[in-house]
Amino acid sequence: MTELDRALSDIAEVRERLAMAQRFKGYSGVAAMISGALAVLAGFVQRALIAVPSSVAEKHLYFAIWFSCAAIAALVNYGAILNWFRSDASLRDRWQTRTVGLAILPALLLGAGFSFGLLAHGEIALLPGVWYGCYGVGLFASRTMLPNGALPISAAFLALGIALLFIPASIALSWWMLPLGFGVGQCVIGMLIRRESVVKR
Numbered sequence: 001m002t003e004l005d006r007a008l009s010d011i012a013e014v015r016e017r018l019a020m021a022q023r024f025k026g027y028s029g030v031a032a033m034i035s036g037a038l039a040v041l042a043g044f045v046q047r048a049l050i051a052v053p054s055s056v057a058e059k060h061l062y063f064a065i066w067f068s069c070a071a072i073a074a075l076v077n078y079g080a081i082l083n084w085f086r087s088d089a090s091l092r093d094r095w096q097t098r099t100v101g102l103a104i105l106p107a108l109l110l111g112a113g114f115s116f117g118l119l120a121h122g123e124i125a126l127l128p129g130v131w132y133g134c135y136g137v138g139l140f141a142s143r144t145m146l147p148n149g150a151l152p153i154s155a156a157f158l159a160l161g162i163a164l165l166f167i168p169a170s171i172a173l174s175w176w177m178l179p180l181g182f183g184v185g186q187c188v189i190g191m192l193i194r195r196e197s198v199v200k201r
Contacts, residue, residue, distance in 0.1 A: 028080035029193035035073035036186030042069035043179030051175045059124040100145045107138030125169035128177050133161025147192040153185050
């Protein structure tokens with residue numbers, strides 16, 4: 001190994017250690033798994049009421065089910081962040097808590113804005129793509145504060161979001177489409193966070 005190779009290796013190691021030190025230790029694996037469970041529950045509620053919405057009234061009900069699910073999940077996760085912020089002793093920990101709360105917020109707000117805009121124009125079939133895509137962008141924005149294994153999940157959310165914009169409404173709006181990603185994806189992220197916190201103890 002040349003001196004240049006050794007120096008580059010040392011720099012890569014330092015960057016990895018800085019990333020680990022930067023990672024938000026209070027990201028709640030439990031809150032992420034609760035969000036995933038809520039998505040699965042909402043999927044079964046949709047299946048019972050309107051497996052594939054077609055009429056205007058059914059599409060509005062679809063929107064109500066999933067927007068309520070997203071709002072509750074946001075309250076759960078931001079409640080966990082607020083709890084960590086109140087209990088963090090050091091300024092650095094508080095800074096990390098604020099950072100993780102703000103990193104994903106623009107993507108969530110954009111997703112909410114798109115949601116009501118698409119609802120107003122009757123373009124409900126585009127909602128799953130927008131939700132997947134915006135959440136994927138939000139995960140990328142907060143990637144330094146998530147376990148390394150969450151990066152492929154972020155990429156999958158983004159790729160699915162783009163793909164869902166071009167598939168038929170009968171598939172995009174099916175009851176299983178959102179639980180498949182948000183249910184499974186959030187639960188896996190939650191388990192990764194929990195596993196990382198156990199390893200660090």
